[in-house]
Amino acid sequence: MALNKSHRQTAMDAGLISCHDCGKLMDGRHVPQNGHLACSRCNADVHFRKHQSVPTTWALVITAAILFAPANLLPIMQVELFGSVEYSTIMDGIIYFFHSGEYGIGLIIFMASILVPLFKIVGMISILLSIKFKWKRWLRHKTKMFHFIEFVGRWSMLDIFVIALMSTLVEFGSFTATQAAPAASYFAAVVVCTMFAALTFDSRLLWDA
Amino acid sequence: MIMKSAIAQQIACPACDLLLQNIHTVNGRNLFCPRCQTLLYQKKVDSISKVLAISMAGLLFYIPAIFMPLLTLNAMGMEQTGSIFDAFLCFYNQQYFLVTILLFFTSILFPLIRLSILFTVSLQLKIRLYSKSLFFLFRTAHHLDEWGMPDVYLIAIIVSIIKIHKMASIEYNIGFFCFILLVLMTRATTSALDPECFWRALDKLKIASSNRKSNGSK
Incomplete structure (x- = not known):
């Protein structure tokens, strides 16, 4: 692919906007009176850069970081066995798998419900800081990391789905029953916040610095 | 003034906004952005x-x-x-x-x-x-x-x-x-x-x- 004549000219420099939904390139210099320019093809709102991207992403990432604590410290599941109730946190479930020798599954749950959310929060914070302080190094790696964060976000829902299935299937009257516990809500909120953070963030801002 | 036809021949990288000439690819070949290496287009x-x-x-x-x-x-x-x-x-x-x-x-x-x-x-x-x-x-x-x-x-x-x-x-x-x-x-x-x-x-x-x-x- 050939670079444009003047090296490293962005679409914004040329007064062009590319639609985030369909990729169409259009002239962005004549914004209508109401301030909203719509894509001529798919009618999505188009902007040179996503509106209020950095503050919104900061807010969502900080919210996720705060909610991450109760999500991990409170119990996420309660198991009733012959009348006695036992609560377990996310980490308890993982340790249980390691004790019973099922390392593969233990590792999958550890990655999906602890490592991935943590990586997303830390990764987004480091990207946001690098915009704030205009760090111009490792731009390509940061972009790749952002794509990875976008891709991996949905997989943290794994634990929620497991609990939903367990509480439906393991329901043997008074002998044993499984139910969700408060951390499930916090954990779901963490997943939603980090996924929205990836959506509101505009990776083009990294390259503008 | 940018001509309409000139816009049609250009694309911008969705990840870094680099302005590029649009070229057509062969089936199965991928296009990557030269600056940030984001996958631009994969023809199917x-x-x-x-x-x-x-x-x-x-x-x-x-x-x-x-x-x-x-x-x-x-x-x-x-x-x-x-x-x-x-x-x-x-x-x-x-x-x-x-x-x-x-x-x-x-x-x-x-x-x-x-x-x-x-x-x-x-x-x-x-x-x-x-x-x-x-x-x-x-x-x-x-x-x-x-x-x-x-x-x-x-x-x-x-x-x-x-x-x-x-x-x-x-x-x-x-x-x-x-x-x-x-x-x-x-x-x-x-x-x-x-x-x-x-x-x-x-x-x-x-x-x-x-x-x-x-x-x-x-």
Whole structure:
């Protein structure tokens, strides 16, 4: 692919906007009176850069970081066995798998419900800081990391789905029953916040610095 | 002043906004941004026909996958069975509303909407039937790709089976196999989908239909 004549000219420099939904390139210099320019093809709102991207992403990432604590410290599941109730946190479930020798599954749950959310929060914070302080190094790696964060976000829902299935299937009257516990809500909120953070963030801002 | 034709020959990298000359690729070759190495375009063969076929197959599996029982557990002389929809109802009864809504959207509603949209859009492109809403629909499908999570759910089913198999004997029911097929079809639509090709076909269809209209009025 050939670079444009003047090296490293962005679409914004040329007064062009590319639609985030369909990729169409259009002239962005004549914004209508109401301030909203719509894509001529798919009618999505188009902007040179996503509106209020950095503050919104900061807010969502900080919210996720705060909610991450109760999500991990409170119990996420309660198991009733012959009348006695036992609560377990996310980490308890993982340790249980390691004790019973099922390392593969233990590792999958550890990655999906602890490592991935943590990586997303830390990764987004480091990207946001690098915009704030205009760090111009490792731009390509940061972009790749952002794509990875976008891709991996949905997989943290794994634990929620497991609990939903367990509480439906393991329901043997008074002998044993499984139910969700408060951390499930916090954990779901963490997943939603980090996924929205990836959506509101505009990776083009990294390259503008 | 930028000429319209000049704009048509350029594209901007979605990740770093670098302005590039648009070039056409051979099937199976990928285009990457020279600055940030983001995948710009991956050309796929016969995208519209494939998406039509696969989304139709996916829709056929949808109802049994969601409403038929997945697994039957046998323990202590008791039997327990459940479907994806039961799992949603179970959370609803436990009054975790945020989780319930999320569960409903990601595992039940969004996969259905996305498959239906892909089916409608590819069918109408195939039979050349234009309607204004196609652009909006296809845009919605693009956004739902990330939020529909049947594939994550499948891994969750496997994790649950490993959790349960020591304390109960497990029977696999129709719902389980249909759900696997639904996940496969959903993934297959993603890998067969060539958004650029769809957008161009939609543009062409729009122009053709407006030409037909103006000819008809004369």
